[in-house]
Amino acid sequence: MSGPEFLLLFSNFIILVFYIVLHVFYLFLLVASVWGAYVHPLRVRLAAFDRQAASVVSPPVTLLIPAYNEEKTIVESIRALLGLRYPDFTVIAINDGSTDGTLEELIRCFSLRRASIAFNPLLPTRPIRGIYLSTLESRLVVIDKVNGGKSDALNAGINLARTPWICSVDADSVLEEDALLRVMRPVLEDERVVASSGIVRILNGCSVAGGRVTRIRLPRSPLTVFQIVEYLRGFLQGRLGWSWFNGLMIISGAFGAFRTDILRAVGGYSGQTVAEDMEVVVRVHRYCRDQRMSYRILFVPDPVCWTEVPESRPVLARQRRRWQRGLAEVLRLHRDALFRYGMIGWLVLPYFLLELVAPVMEIAGFICVPVAYKMGWLSIRYLTLYLILAFLMGTMLSLWAVLVEEFTYRRYTLWSELARLIRYSLVEHFGFHQLVLGWRLLGLADYLRGRREWGAQRRVGFQTRPVRP
Amino acid sequence: MLDAAPDERRKLIHLFRHWRLHVDRLTRIRHGPPWQQAESAIILGRMQVQEALPDLLRLLRSENRELRVAALRALELMGVPEAVDALVEVLPAVKDTAWRMVWAALISCGRPEPERLLRHAFHPEPRVRMVIAAALGEVGTPALLERLLPLADDPDPEVRTKAAWALGRSGSAQALSVLVERLRDPVWTVRLQAAGALGALGDHRAHEALALAVRDPDFEVRHKATGALYLLWRDPIALLDLLREGAPDQFALQSLISELEWRGITWEAINRVNSPLPYVREQSRALVSRLIWAGAYAPVLYALEMHPDTKLRLVLLELVARSLPPTGHLNLVELLGSPYLDARTRRAIEKVIGFPVEASDERP
Numbered sequence: 001m002s003g004p005e006f007l008l009l010f011s012n013f014i015i016l017v018f019y020i021v022l023h024v025f026y027l028f029l030l031v032a033s034v035w036g037a038y039v040h041p042l043r044v045r046l047a048a049f050d051r052q053a054a055s056v057v058s059p060p061v062t063l064l065i066p067a068y069n070e071e072k073t074i075v076e077s078i079r080a081l082l083g084l085r086y087p088d089f090t091v092i093a094i095n096d097g098s099t100d101g102t103l104e105e106l107i108r109c110f111s112l113r114r115a116s117i118a119f120n121p122l123l124p125t126r127p128i129r130g131i132y133l134s135t136l137e138s139r140l141v142v143i144d145k146v147n148g149g150k151s152d153a154l155n156a157g158i159n160l161a162r163t164p165w166i167c168s169v170d171a172d173s174v175l176e177e178d179a180l181l182r183v184m185r186p187v188l189e190d191e192r193v194v195a196s197s198g199i200v201r202i203l204n205g206c207s208v209a210g211g212r213v214t215r216i217r218l219p220r221s222p223l224t225v226f227q228i229v230e231y232l233r234g235f236l237q238g239r240l241g242w243s244w245f246n247g248l249m250i251i252s253g254a255f256g257a258f259r260t261d262i263l264r265a266v267g268g269y270s271g272q273t274v275a276e277d278m279e280v281v282v283r284v285h286r287y288c289r290d291q292r293m294s295y296r297i298l299f300v301p302d303p304v305c306w307t308e309v310p311e312s313r314p315v316l317a318r319q320r321r322r323w324q325r326g327l328a329e330v331l332r333l334h335r336d337a338l339f340r341y342g343m344i345g346w347l348v349l350p351y352f353l354l355e356l357v358a359p360v361m362e363i364a365g366f367i368c369v370p371v372a373y374k375m376g377w378l379s380i381r382y383l384t385l386y387l388i389l390a391f392l393m394g395t396m397l398s399l400w401a402v403l404v405e406e407f408t409y410r411r412y413t414l415w416s417e418l419a420r421l422i423r424y425s426l427v428e429h430f431g432f433h434q435l436v437l438g439w440r441l442l443g444l445a446d447y448l449r450g451r452r453e454w455g456a457q458r459r460v461g462f463q464t465r466p467v468r469p
Numbered sequence: 470m471l472d473a474a475p476d477e478r479r480k481l482i483h484l485f486r487h488w489r490l491h492v493d494r495l496t497r498i499r500h501g502p503p504w505q506q507a508e509s510a511i512i513l514g515r516m517q518v519q520e521a522l523p524d525l526l527r528l529l530r531s532e533n534r535e536l537r538v539a540a541l542r543a544l545e546l547m548g549v550p551e552a553v554d555a556l557v558e559v560l561p562a563v564k565d566t567a568w569r570m571v572w573a574a575l576i577s578c579g580r581p582e583p584e585r586l587l588r589h590a591f592h593p594e595p596r597v598r599m600v601i602a603a604a605l606g607e608v609g610t611p612a613l614l615e616r617l618l619p620l621a622d623d624p625d626p627e628v629r630t631k632a633a634w635a636l637g638r639s640g641s642a643q644a645l646s647v648l649v650e651r652l653r654d655p656v657w658t659v660r661l662q663a664a665g666a667l668g669a670l671g672d673h674r675a676h677e678a679l680a681l682a683v684r685d686p687d688f689e690v691r692h693k694a695t696g697a698l699y700l701l702w703r704d705p706i707a708l709l710d711l712l713r714e715g716a717p718d719q720f721a722l723q724s725l726i727s728e729l730e731w732r733g734i735t736w737e738a739i740n741r742v743n744s745p746l747p748y749v750r751e752q753s754r755a756l757v758s759r760l761i762w763a764g765a766y767a768p769v770l771y772a773l774e775m776h777p778d779t780k781l782r783l784v785l786l787e788l789v790a791r792s793l794p795p796t797g798h799l800n801l802v803e804l805l806g807s808p809y810l811d812a813r814t815r816r817a818i819e820k821v822i823g824f825p826v827e828a829s830d831e832r833p
Contacts, residue, residue, distance in 0.1 A: 042504055042507075042508075043535070045508060045511075046507050046508060046511050046535070046538070046539050046542065047542075048511065048515075048542055048545070048546060050474075050475070051542075051545065051546065051573075055573055056573075056576065056607055057569045057570075057572050057573045057576070113736055113768060113771060113772075113775075114767045114768055114770070114771035115730040115735070115736075115767060115768055116723075116726045116727065116730055116735075116760075116764075116765040116766070116767045116768060117727045117730055117731075118688075118692075118720075118723035118724055118726065118727040119727075120688040120689075130767060130771075131767070133730060133731070133733075133736075135733075135736065138733075162689070162692075187569075188567075188569045188570055188573075189538055189567055189569075189570060190567060191567070191568055191569065
């Protein structure tokens with residue numbers, strides 16, 4: 001056997017092992033999520049949300065809404081938050097040094113006045129320029145601060161919060177009216193819960209009026225529909241599965257509730273990574289295990305947060321590169337937790353390590369396997385196994401996520417929409433997936449080059465969004 | 470039934486009973502598979518079917534957590550006092566889980582007959598004592614709450630915390646000395662609830678103890694104590710003067726200023742410095758002057774910059790000129806950079822600081 005032949009065959013062996021291990025994880029998550037998807041709707045049927053909405057035992061919550069250049073959506077978002085069904089909550093909006101008219105819009109629409117408010121600066125943040133209270137809405141507080149990034153803005157909000165629970169919400173997101181009630185339901189049922197998060201669904205294509213989603217439709221853009229399939233797979237399989245084993249590692253910054261004392265104890269959100277929502281969850285896991293606490297970090301699929309996703313390829317590419325860079329940063333920051341902390345270090349972090357190297361391995365597979373087969377160094381059996389793992393398994397997982405959605409939550413009610421989702425889940429692994437892999441590979445390169453910036457997404461505002469006829 | 474609105478539910482209950490549908494649900498809760506038992510428990514709870522009580526109490530002791538949660542929820546929906554003893558019995562077993570649901574069920578079931586809750590107030594299990602104190606705080610009469618006094622000295626801090634909170638709702642003169650004592654508790658959550666309870670109690674004799682508590686090492690306790698002091702006195706000027714006495718405590722002053730801001734008192738005073746009513750005008754001016762002295766510049770400077778009433782702005786400026794320490798003038802210089810200032814206010818500010826400053830195009 002010649003040197004190049006050996007090298008190529010060895011690479012193929014490594015790639016095959018990688019695929020097998022990764023798919024064992026996927027199947028493990030699939031089984032867990034099937035059980036979760038079966039049990040959860042039954043549990044929700046047993047809830048009494050009308051009672052919970054007026055209950056004195058529901059813990060007070062502060063909603064934190066960081067905003068950077070969000071003048072188009074911020075007022076609508078806050079109005080929607082103030083209309084949520086929940087017995088006791090406050091909204092803290094943090095203007096993180098916006099260069100547009102975000103603060104002016106807030107002052108104008110909510111009749112804000114500057115106030116002298118003392119707070120406990122437990123978490124260090126960039127300087128605060130002013131704190132504003134509304135003369136129209138007593139539950140609204142606005143912090144105006146020097147730009148320091150999303151994590152810094154959230155930390156400023158945590159410092160000011162005076163409730164036992166906080167919930168972060170993105171300014172470009174829309175929560176359903178009972179989302180907060182639903183995300184806090186597990187907290188009432190289980191005192192061990194330290195964090196709870198809901199599902200993030202894609203707003204593009206839907207109609208919004210008065211800060212509420214009034215009509216749910218699939219968007220026209222194929223790029224966005226592919227993202228819907230990805231989100232369904234990510235939430236209804238990945239997060240539901242990990243949550244079942246108390247191994248949830250990501251609580252989306254768009255909608256996640258935490259116990260305030262735990263967040264303060266772990267030092268709040270970190271500015272060292274662009275994936276601050278993932279990093280903080282890893283620290284919460286580590287903290288709770290270090291303290292030998294009996295704890296739960298949960299994903300609940302029924303509270304819905306609708307959010308905008310990129311509609312153009314360059315913006316999506318930037319987002320995916322940032323996510324991959326964030327994953328690399330988090331794994332580097334917590335490399336000492338690997339093979340420690342029970343299941344977190346032995347199962348969850350290794351899984352994310354595989355996810356980190358997935359673009360390298362998969363792209364290498366797309367090159368090495370056909371070359372080796374062409375040269376006659378690979379058997380047809382290997383090639384078949386590779387194709388099953390690389391394409392069919394992924395397609396099956398996407399299809400399953402769409403079917404779980406259809407049989408449980410069924411947000412897309414038209415048959416034509418279901419057919420379209422199935423069509424997209426069948427073709428996702430033949431083009432779109434490879435495109436995303438390329439962006440993720442660039443994200444890894446960004447990390448190795450030491451890039452730090454976030455990149456911007458242009459806001460069009462909920463009211464001006466084009467709506468499907 | 471699960472999703473029905475309250476008025477629709479009343480009609481549905483009537484119809485269900487008329488058609489004897491509850492009999493089917495009673496069969497399911499007794500002999501059905503676990504999920505049907507849980508669902509039937511909730512529906513029977515909503516239908517207020519008292520015949521289901523023995524079955525619900527049986528589910529409370531079930532090994533299956535889902536069934537226990539469903540039974541707790543059903544009992545909360547039903548609100549029958551007969552369930553109190555069973556709930557107390559099950560409480561030590563739920564340990565860290567679902568005690569909030571037991572609390573909710575106890576509130577609902579204990580409301581018609583709160584004496585049933587009191588019977589368990591001195592239970593050997595600390596968690597039971599804590600939840601009973603919390604539930605009694607919601608539904609107990611002042612006379613019943615007074616009987617919780619010994620719980621304020623409980624060895625368990627969580628029990629002391631809830632007892633302090635409940636005693637605040639008792640209106641009892643005897644609770645005063647106990648709560649004042651709890652302001653010196655080593656656990657901050659107990660001090661926090663004691664301070665809040667003294668405010669709710671409304672007894673003016675607590676003011677000395679609260680004036681000390683506003684200097685508490687814990688930030689939250691200071692806040693709660695200033696809020697309680699305000700509730701007792703309702704006189705922000707006297708309170709500011711009290712905290713200025715001797716060596717002024719900046720933490721206490723900041724807490725009070727925040728409290729006044731949260732309650733909207735500062736903004737109200739700013740808006741009334743030009744009131745046609747002499748008493749209101751003088752009181753508002755006195756409060757604003759004290760706030761400036763105490764360093765609460767933000768609302769005053771904001772009003773100087775943004776308030777639509779020019780006369781009011783000029784009065785405020787006069788108060789600022791009188792009350793602001795020399796270093797405070799720097800804030801006025803910064804204010805002159807604002808593009809929102811009108812010419813008259815700008816000239817007045819320049820007069821106060823003694824030199825003209827050019828306006829900036831951008832907001833500082």
